[in-house]
Amino acid sequence: MIEAFARTTDGIVSLAEFRRLLDSGRRLTVKFGADVTAPFLHLGHAVNLWMMREMQERGHHVVFLVGDFTTLVGDPSGLAAARAARRAGEIAEDAAAFLRQAGRILVTDDPALFSVRRNSEWWAGKPLAEFLAMLAEVTASRLMSRDMFRARLEAGGEVRAHELVYPVLQGRDSVELGADLTIVGSDQLFNESMGRHFQEKAGQKPQVIVTTRITPGLDGRRKQSKSLGNFVGLEDGPRDAFGKVMSLPDGLVVQWLEVYTTVPPGRVREIERALAGGGCNPMDAKRELARAVTARLHGEASAAAEESWFLDTFRGRGFPEDAPVASLASGGRKALDLVAELEPGSSRNALRRLLMEGAVELDGRRLGSADEAIVLPPGFSGKLRVGRRRFFRIVVAGVSGGAGVSGGAGVSGGAGGLAEGPGGPTGWGC
């Protein structure tokens, strides 16, 4: 168990206690606390979830703690009561989305293994006197010692008073749940340590904290987050998952293999050595990574299919067979209007720029101006590419079987073109 955790674990407080818990034969309560502001789970969360799933496999119980109360007070700009009230509804929605995503990894339909709690259960209506008594159990300097706060203050930033108190709330949650164990990103160590502190004050056995390694996201710099867009989401389709991993900087391949896949350590070392010695093309290593990540999230079959698709489309520079089909009316229109029909989500200015930058091609011919007139005869069918990765097959109704389809046959036939076949991951360069 502990051995299985090792590759993704940053630290354990404490290892001895963890061993004792596991040996006790007791059904353990694992706390899975979550702020529900942005219900967007990604690989970073998955690391924790996979470990919790392991615990479930051994019969332990995961409590999903919705921070509905802490989220409500957590927003410093949420001054108006009206605003807070409105957000209560959003929180419920977000919590549902969160649960749905977590359910992709955790067992959520067995009450013996999973339950949901809300921290408003004990925080809403908590008498102030009781709360102040809790505050008396910590020193201000302890709270302020958190490195994040220090860094912010030193940078001339601000720390709101409620932020200072937030770890107290999160820590007390562990008391309310009687948590035995919590598995969190290493940036949560401080908050969860407060949990141990308060549990001891309350006469409970302090929870064991397993902190997991935090790995830079797709941008190669900061950890994955929704706002930075540098993540592989649990709800991303297999195609996006594969493609996103392929855009990872080379230097992170080994780290990602360790943290996000179950590729055996021996194999990871092998790849690491091959990369270091120039013995393999980094892209091949990354392909193995992308395949492993996609398979873990979506199954081996999808992973194999997306790998073929990727190779055909990007390495082979092909036009994807399964590009979305857009049925358009026949007739003339400006290039800009054509693209706008296909990309209703983008602003026309943005599309105009793309056209000027030469990012739009119709049947291999670059459309260089927004005003260029495009005439689509009845029966026309063509391939439109916008930027590197957006493809559309344009079809115009009308049976007059005329010149339309002239430019076909540019694409070699589908996945069959791949010699390697869907076999094992061996046989690559690494």
Added chain:
RNA sequence: GGAGAGAUUCCCGAGUGGUCAAAGGGGGCAGACUGUAAAUCUGUUGGCUCAGCCUUCGAAGGUUCAAAUCCUUCUCUCUCCA
């Protein structure tokens, strides 16, 4: 409570009455190059019915032909003192 500094487009940060949709950098997007990597070069980076118009420089008012820039009030932040 007192004194000072400040709030600018995604971020940092210039800009003290018209030449400002606002320098420069970062980040993003796109093109070249490529392996949807990195590095490099180039372009671009509020919206639209696009030689023009609309919205934007903490908020609301005001002065002016004209305001990010001046005045008033307000909100908020930082620093020092108490």
